[in-house]
Amino acid sequence: MRNKILRYLAIIFLLFAAGGGLVFYAMQKTTSDLQILISLHRVETFRQDLIISIKTVQNNLFTIGTTFGPELDIIVKNVLSLDEAVNRCQQCHHSPELTKRLQRLKDYVEKYKDALSAFITTTANPERLERLKEIAAEVGNIVLHEAEEMTFIAHKKLQQKTEEAIARANKIKVFLVLTLFGTMIFGFFVALTLTKDIMRPVEKLKMAVEKMAAGQLGYSVDIPDPPEFSLLARSFNHLSQALKTQMEKTQEYVHRLRELHRVTLLMHLTTDRETIIGEFISGVNEVLRVKGLILLMQDEDNDLYKPVHTLQQVPILKEPGPSYTEEELKEIYQHRPDDFVCRKDEEVFDRMGKGLYNAESLYIHWIVHTDRLLGALLVVDPEREITPEDSRIMDIICNNFAVAIENVHLYENLQRQMEALKEAQDQLIQAAKLAAIGELAATIAHELNNPLTTILGYTELMKEEEQLPEHVKKDLDILESESLRARDIVRQLLEFSRKRPLQLSEVDLNDTIQEVITFVSPNLRKSSVRLVTEFAPLPSIMADRDQLKQVFLNLINNAIQAMPEGGTLSIKTGVEGHEVLADVSDTGVGIPEDILPRIFEPFFSTKKEKGTGLGLSISYRIVEEHGGRILVKSIPGKGTTFRVLLPIRKGA
Numbered sequence: 001m002r003n004k005i006l007r008y009l010a011i012i013f014l015l016f017a018a019g020g021g022l023v024f025y026a027m028q029k030t031t032s033d034l035q036i037l038i039s040l041h042r043v044e045t046f047r048q049d050l051i052i053s054i055k056t057v058q059n060n061l062f063t064i065g066t067t068f069g070p071e072l073d074i075i076v077k078n079v080l081s082l083d084e085a086v087n088r089c090q091q092c093h094h095s096p097e098l099t100k101r102l103q104r105l106k107d108y109v110e111k112y113k114d115a116l117s118a119f120i121t122t123t124a125n126p127e128r129l130e131r132l133k134e135i136a137a138e139v140g141n142i143v144l145h146e147a148e149e150m151t152f153i154a155h156k157k158l159q160q161k162t163e164e165a166i167a168r169a170n171k172i173k174v175f176l177v178l179t180l181f182g183t184m185i186f187g188f189f190v191a192l193t194l195t196k197d198i199m200r201p202v203e204k205l206k207m208a209v210e211k212m213a214a215g216q217l218g219y220s221v222d223i224p225d226p227p228e229f230s231l232l233a234r235s236f237n238h239l240s241q242a243l244k245t246q247m248e249k250t251q252e253y254v255h256r257l258r259e260l261h262r263v264t265l266l267m268h269l270t271t272d273r274e275t276i277i278g279e280f281i282s283g284v285n286e287v288l289r290v291k292g293l294i295l296l297m298q299d300e301d302n303d304l305y306k307p308v309h310t311l312q313q314v315p316i317l318k319e320p321g322p323s324y325t326e327e328e329l330k331e332i333y334q335h336r337p338d339d340f341v342c343r344k345d346e347e348v349f350d351r352m353g354k355g356l357y358n359a360e361s362l363y364i365h366w367i368v369h370t371d372r373l374l375g376a377l378l379v380v381d382p383e384r385e386i387t388p389e390d391s392r393i394m395d396i397i398c399n400n401f402a403v404a405i406e407n408v409h410l411y412e413n414l415q416r417q418m419e420a421l422k423e424a425q426d427q428l429i430q431a432a433k434l435a436a437i438g439e440l441a442a443t444i445a446h447e448l449n450n451p452l453t454t455i456l457g458y459t460e461l462m463k464e465e466e467q468l469p470e471h472v473k474k475d476l477d478i479l480e481s482e483s484l485r486a487r488d489i490v491r492q493l494l495e496f497s498r499k500r501p502l503q504l505s506e507v508d509l510n511d512t513i514q515e516v517i518t519f520v521s522p523n524l525r526k527s528s529v530r531l532v533t534e535f536a537p538l539p540s541i542m543a544d545r546d547q548l549k550q551v552f553l554n555l556i557n558n559a560i561q562a563m564p565e566g567g568t569l570s571i572k573t574g575v576e577g578h579e580v581l582a583d584v585s586d587t588g589v590g591i592p593e594d595i596l597p598r599i600f601e602p603f604f605s606t607k608k609e610k611g612t613g614l615g616l617s618i619s620y621r622i623v624e625e626h627g628g629r630i631l632v633k634s635i636p637g638k639g640t641t642f643r644v645l646l647p648i649r650k651g652a
Contacts, residue, residue, distance in 0.1 A: 012187055022175060030169050115139045201229035205236060218244030256393055259286045263397060267404040271411045277309045280401045285311055287393055290381035292316035294356075296324070297367075297375040297405075305329050305375060316356055316380045324352075333373050339365040339391055356380065365394050369402035423629070426597075448486070456483045502544040502625060509580055509646070510535045510573055512545055516552045517571070520560070528566035529559075536574040542649045547622045551630075554615040555584045555642050562588030562640065579628070579645045590636040599632065 115135050201223045208221040219240055223233035263283030267276050281293055293311040298304070305324045310316075324332075332348060342349040343361045353362055356378075363379035363386045377398060379386065459480045463473065517531065524531055559569050567587035574581050591599065600620045623630045627647050634640035 012183060012190065018179075022179070027172070030165060030172065034165065111139050197226060201226070201233070205229075205233065208236060208240070212240055212243070217247050253389075256287050259283055260393060260396060264400040267400055268407070271408055273405070273408050276401070276404045276408065280397065281309050281311055283397055284377065284394070287397065288379065288384065288386075288390060290379050290384045292380040294322070294378040294380065295375065296322070296329075296378065298326070316359060318356065322352070322356065329376065330373055333366055336364075337366070339363070339394065341386055352378065365391075365398055367398050367402050369406050374402055374405060452483055452487050456480065456487070459483065502547065504542045504544060506540040507543040507545050507548065508540055509538050509548070509582060512548050513552055513571060513573070513582060516549050516556060520553065520556050523557070523560055524569070527560050527563065529563055530566075530568045532568055532570045534570070534572040538573055538575065538580050539648050541580060541646055543626055543646060544622075548626075551619040551622050551644065552582070552584070554619045555644075558615065559584055559586035559588065559640070562586050567639075575648075576645070579647055582644045583641055584644075585639060585641040587639040590638055590640055591632070591634040592636055596632065596634060600630075
């Protein structure tokens, strides 16, 4: 556009220059013509003076000798003026024809002067004077005629030149008007063309700006010509694309912040470890949008760091996946404590990339809490470049994840402590109940034992009498049976209240349970209960064999009684930490939730008149005295499981 404007301005300048040059030339020519005309008019004046001088001399000549005639000195003076006029005319520039006539006129003037001189100086008779006068007058007439002809010819030439000068001036005026009018028309069309050329791209740019203002960031405009507007359009397109890119980055950053807030909030609102891990992986994938993620966490059983969660959009993980010892991973962490990207043919990649395939690079972000390495997040994506902004967001997510995992551990520890505290409280309450009831039971047992002995003694004496009626004998049998039952209850009360020391010895729990099973096998067959056993190898424990037999006898008998229509009795043993366990499970009616916390209370029974409510209480006390625990889990309608946990202790 600039070159085009310069070209148009150059053309207008040239037009003005050409018109101005022509006008200047014409004015120069007109000025020259005017000067010539002025000179010609001045010459014409000289010629008029010449004619006047000739006519004056002629008049003087004809009036000489009269009363009106001038003196001779005046004639002489006029002749001198005539001669001077001829000389002045001869000094001017004339055409060849006029020059020739002027020379001839000068010759006639000389003759005229000679004739006058002869006429003036002659003193002869009057006839001769008259003849000389006539000769002088005749010569004067010739001079006058020649002067008038020359003046007429010069006047015609002057008039012709004047007309030519006026015509030339008119032509110059017309040319000047045409030049100015043409230049104005050309300038108008130039302005119109330039306005169109300027307004067309301006309108496109205006429309593009309006679209950008309406939200269409990234909108581009195509203006191939002129070059200045093309450059402006490219700059606008670059600006539009830059704004779109910046807006996309801003939106992406806002999306990441929103996702970061959502993920961190969800991770801190739950105490379920799997849910936290799932939300963590989901949040990282939403923020980074990568092909694969592998979360390594420490396995508490064997101190190995193994994948606990993976995300694979492309196959990246080989079976069984990478695993690292605590020393190996901590060595890499101490070598590279910050998050970093390692690539193939690097030492860290060779060590961290085991168990992976289809990976060219590996982004490693450590999960650390209070300088303790919890695990690592491996990001596998050959097409994704991790930026510093990604690393900053990953720092926030991983730190929150580490805090959430630690909170889970703290919550689990708190739950275990609360359960242990509750169990200890229950045990204290149960021990207090047992102690109080034991003292009460001992007193009641001593008070009831003597009357029962008396009743049984008199009942035996009465049965020895032979003359008793049969119905009395039946009543005595009932009395004896119930008295014996009461005596058994008293005996159990005494057993419950008696705190005799444990007779500890090395006991194989599997053998002890097997002896109890042999003892109750008749009841199993009689009740149509199927027995399933799963004995695991157990270490020997220090325990009182007889009292443990009583515990498992009570548990197995309770299980059989809970399945009156038959079912399955399962006995399973094993090792859990530093304890041996034995599970006694049945498929009976189960225990309702509202009475489950009371089953170990003395004299509490669900068997109505068939039970004393002391079996589980005695079993609880025996297990407690061994330093163990007895736990119960029951589902109404599906069955009950009692778990006995005893510490592994060797030696006396």
